[in-house]
Amino acid sequence: MFRRHNVAARIFDRQISTVAPGTSVHHTRRFYENLVPNCTIYEVECPDHLYRKITEDGQYLICFSRNHQDLIVYRPTWLSYSCKEECNTNDLPQKAKRFESFFSQLYCVSLASSNELICKDFFLYMESNQFGLFATSTTQNHDAPVGGAVQGVPSIEKITFHLLRLEDGVVLDQKCFHNDFINLAHNMGVFLYDDLLAIVSIRYQTIHILQIRDFGNLVDIRAIGTFCREDDELFLNSSTQSMLSHEKGKLHQLPENPVENGLHQSEPSSDYCFLSGIKQRLLSFIFRGIWNEEPDQALRVQSLKKKFYFHFQDYVDLVIWKVQFLDRHHLLIKFGSVDGGVSRNADQHPAFFAVYNMETTEIAAFYQNTADELYLLFEQFCDHFHATARNSLYLNFISSHSNNMHAREQLRSAKNKASSSLQFVKKMLVSLPFSCQSQSPSPYFDQSLFRFDEKLISATDRHRQSTDHPIKFILRRPPNTLKFKIKTVSRNEIVDLLIPTPS
Numbered sequence: 001m002f003r004r005h006n007v008a009a010r011i012f013d014r015q016i017s018t019v020a021p022g023t024s025v026h027h028t029r030r031f032y033e034n035l036v037p038n039c040t041i042y043e044v045e046c047p048d049h050l051y052r053k054i055t056e057d058g059q060y061l062i063c064f065s066r067n068h069q070d071l072i073v074y075r076p077t078w079l080s081y082s083c084k085e086e087c088n089t090n091d092l093p094q095k096a097k098r099f100e101s102f103f104s105q106l107y108c109v110s111l112a113s114s115n116e117l118i119c120k121d122f123f124l125y126m127e128s129n130q131f132g133l134f135a136t137s138t139t140q141n142h143d144a145p146v147g148g149a150v151q152g153v154p155s156i157e158k159i160t161f162h163l164l165r166l167e168d169g170v171v172l173d174q175k176c177f178h179n180d181f182i183n184l185a186h187n188m189g190v191f192l193y194d195d196l197l198a199i200v201s202i203r204y205q206t207i208h209i210l211q212i213r214d215f216g217n218l219v220d221i222r223a224i225g226t227f228c229r230e231d232d233e234l235f236l237n238s239s240t241q242s243m244l245s246h247e248k249g250k251l252h253q254l255p256e257n258p259v260e261n262g263l264h265q266s267e268p269s270s271d272y273c274f275l276s277g278i279k280q281r282l283l284s285f286i287f288r289g290i291w292n293e294e295p296d297q298a299l300r301v302q303s304l305k306k307k308f309y310f311h312f313q314d315y316v317d318l319v320i321w322k323v324q325f326l327d328r329h330h331l332l333i334k335f336g337s338v339d340g341g342v343s344r345n346a347d348q349h350p351a352f353f354a355v356y357n358m359e360t361t362e363i364a365a366f367y368q369n370t371a372d373e374l375y376l377l378f379e380q381f382c383d384h385f386h387a388t389a390r391n392s393l394y395l396n397f398i399s400s401h402s403n404n405m406h407a408r409e410q411l412r413s414a415k416n417k418a419s420s421s422l423q424f425v426k427k428m429l430v431s432l433p434f435s436c437q438s439q440s441p442s443p444y445f446d447q448s449l450f451r452f453d454e455k456l457i458s459a460t461d462r463h464r465q466s467t468d469h470p471i472k473f474i475l476r477r478p479p480n481t482l483k484f485k486i487k488t489v490s491r492n493e494i495v496d497l498l499i500p501t502p503s
Contacts (some may be wrong), residue, residue, distance in 0.1 A: 005477070007034045025397060032443040033450075033475060036484040041092070046099040047072075053461070055125045055132075056441055060166050061103055062132070068117035070110050071134060073166060074103035107169040111162055112136040122184040124192045124437055126212060131172070133192070134162045135184050144179065150319055152338045153203045155179050161190075161199075163218055172216030180204060183322075186461065191436040193325035193387050200323050201225070205276060207323055207331070209358070224331075225320075228277035228361035236274070275316065277361070282335075282354060283315055285363035318352065324433030325387045330364065331356045332385070332433045353432060375425045378432065379411065385434055398439050398459055399447040406447045406476065410454075438462075444473060450483065451476055457486070 010031055019027040049063040049072055061074040095101050112118050116136040124133040137159045144155030159177040164170065181203035183189035191198045197210040197218070206225030210218050227233050275283070290307050294300040318335040326332050333354045340349030353374060355365040367374040378385060382402040401408040418424035438461045444450060445459035450473045456464065457471050470485040 005030075005033065007031070010034070026448070029397070029443045029446060029449065032446075033477070033483065036444075036473070037486065038484055039092075040487065041097055044097050044099060050120050052120065052123050055127075055166075056437075057127055059130065060106075060132075062123055064118050064120050065108075068120065069112045070108050071118065071164070071169070072108045073106045073169060075106050076103055077101075109164070109169045109171070111171075116158065116160065119184040121186050122190070124187060124190065125166075126192065126195075128195075129212075129214060129216075130166050131212065131216065132164045132166045133190075133197075134164065135190075136160045136162065137184065140181075147179075149179075149203045150205060150338060153181050155203060156181055159184075161218070163212065163216060165216060173218045175199075175210065175218045177201065186438065187436045188322060191324045191387075191433075193436075194328065196221075196325065196328060198323050198325060198331065200320060202320065205278075205320055207278075207320065207333075222358070224356070224358065224361075225278055226276045228281065232277055278320075278333075278356070279316065279318075281356075281361060281363050282318075282366065283312075285354075285366055286315060289366070321351070322433050324385075324436070326355065326384065327387065329357060329359050331358060334433055351430075353429075369429045370422050370426050372425060375428060378429060385432060386439070397443075397446070398441055399445065404447050406451070447476070449476055450474065451480075456488075 014027075047063075048066055050066065050068075052062040052064060054061050054076065058076060058078075061076060063072040063074065064070065065072065111134055113136070115138055117138075119135045119137060122135045125131075126133070138157040140154040140156055142154045149155070156177075157179060159180060159182055161175040162171055163173045163175075165172055177199075180201050182199060182201060189200045189202070195212045195214075197212060199208040199210065200206075201208065204225065206223050208223050209221040211221050213219060222230065227236075274280075287304070287308055290303055291300060294303050317337070319338055320333055321336050321340060322334040324332050333356055334351055335354065336349050336351040340351065351369040353365075353367045353369065354363050356362075357364050380402055382400040386398060386400065388396055399407050401411040415421075415424055439459045440461065442459070445452075452458075452471060452473050456467055466488040470487045472482055473484050473486075475481055475483050
C-alpha cells in the first residue's frame with residue numbers, strides 16, 4: 001500500500017498505529033527525512049574561538065579561546081526563525097547573521113595555568129551527569145631522562161585532567177600526571193565507559209582506571225601495568241626483602257679473606273629486573289596457547305622454539321598503544337612497537353590486540369592485526385567494539401556494518417574490490433580500539449535514512465579536506481530524491497540552518 005511520508009501523515013500514522021517492540025526510536029528517527037537543513041546563511045559574525053563540538057544531547061557547544069587558556073561554553077537556542085514557504089535568506093532579519101542569534105554564552109572558565117595549554121582535540125562528555133572532561137598540558141620534552149620509562153617516548157612535564165559540571169562551569173576535581181606521556185589527540189589515550197575512565201600512560205606503560213562519582217570526584221580504582229593486582233607490589237617487596245636477608249646471611253658465613261676463595265664481597269643489588277605484570281600475563285597466555293596446540297611432546301618443543309622463543313624478545317618489546325573498554329570488566333588493549341605508539345600514523349607498524357579481564361587479571365584472547373578470526377568478530381559484532389554508556393539515548397544508534405544492511409553492503413563491496421585480503425583485514429582493524437566518543441549519533445548520518453559520500457563526510461570525528469562540490473544527502477527510501485546539500489567552506493563563512501517546512 002502506498003504511504004505518504006510528509007510530516008502530517010507521519011504524525012497521524014504515529015497516533016493510530018503501534019510500532020514493533022524495540023523499534024520506537026528507529027521509527028521516530030524517520031521524521032528527520034522531513035526535517036533537514038534547507039537554508040544557508042553566509043558571512044556569519046562568529047566569535048574568534050576554536051570550536052570543538054556540540055554535545056550529543058545538543059545541550060552545549062564547547063569552545064576554546066585562541067590562546068588555549070579558556071573554556072567557553074554556549075547553549076544552542078535552536079529554532080530561532082521560521083519561513084511560511086521556501087526559505088530565502090532575504091526573508092530573514094539582519095540579526096540572523098550573528099552568532100548570538102543561535103547561541104547564548106553560559107560562561108568562560110580559565111583552565112590552563114601560565115605554562116599549560118588546553119588540548120583542543122580532547123573532550124569527553126558524561127551524559128548522565130552532564131559532566132565534561134578536559135585536559136591541559138605543558139609542551140613535550142624529547143630529551144627527558146628515562147628513569148624507568150620506555151626509551152624513545154617523549155615526556156610531558158605536567159598533564160592535568162579537569163572534571164567540570166557543564167551546567168555552571170564549576171571545576172569539580174582534577175587529576176595530574178607528571179613527566180608522563182598520554183596521547184590526548186582525538187581522545188586516543190583516554191576512554192570513558194559509564195562512570196569508568198581508562199587513561200593510558202605510554203611512557204610508563206600503565207593503564208589507570210578511575211571512577212567518576214555522582215558528586216564529581218575522580219577516584220583511583222586500579223593501575224594495570226607493572227602490577228595487576230592490588231597486593232602484587234606488597235608481595236614482590238616482601239619477597240625481595242626475604243631474598244636480600246638470605247643473601248646477607250650467606251655473606252656473613254664466608255671467610256674473612258674472600259679474595260682467596262675467588263669471591264668479592266659486596267652488598268647485594270636490590271635492582272631486580274622483572275617484566276611488568278601485564279607483560280607476564282601476555283607471555284604466559286602465548287606460551288600456554290602454543291603448548292596446547294601440540295599433544296606430542298617432541299612437536300610441542302619444536303613449536304615452542306619456532307613460535308615462542310624465537311619471537312620472545314619481540315613480545316617483550318611490545319608496548320601498550322591504546323585501550324578501550326569492552327564492558328565494565330574487559331579491556332581491549334593494542335600493543336605494538338615504541339615508534340608506532342608515539343607516531344601519528346601507525347598504520348604501517350605491526351600491531352597486536354589482547355582482551356584483558358580486570359577482575360581475574362588474565363588475558364582472554366590475543367590476535368595479530370592480520371587475524372581473520374578477529375576481523376570476522378569485527379564484521380559481525382562491530383557494535384560490541386563501540387562500547388557506549390548503557391543509559392545513553394543517542395550513542396546506541398550509530399550505523400555500523402553489523403546493524404545496518406547498507407553499511408554491510410558497502411563493506412562487502414570494498415572487501416571484494418581489495419587486491420589483497422591480508423591488507424584489507426589489516427586496514428579494517430587499524431581503527432581498533434575505537435577512540436572514545438569519536439562518532440556522531442546524528443540521524444543525518446543514519447545510513448538507513450540517507451545516502452552520502454563517506455569520503456567527504458561521515459559520522460567519524462576526524463579532519464577532512466574541504467571540497468569544491470557540495471555534499472549531497474539522498475533519501476534511502478523511494479523516491480530516492482536529493483533531500484539537502486552541505487557546502488564545505490572556511491570557518492565563519494557559512495551556517496546551515498534547520499528550518500522545518502512541510503514536505
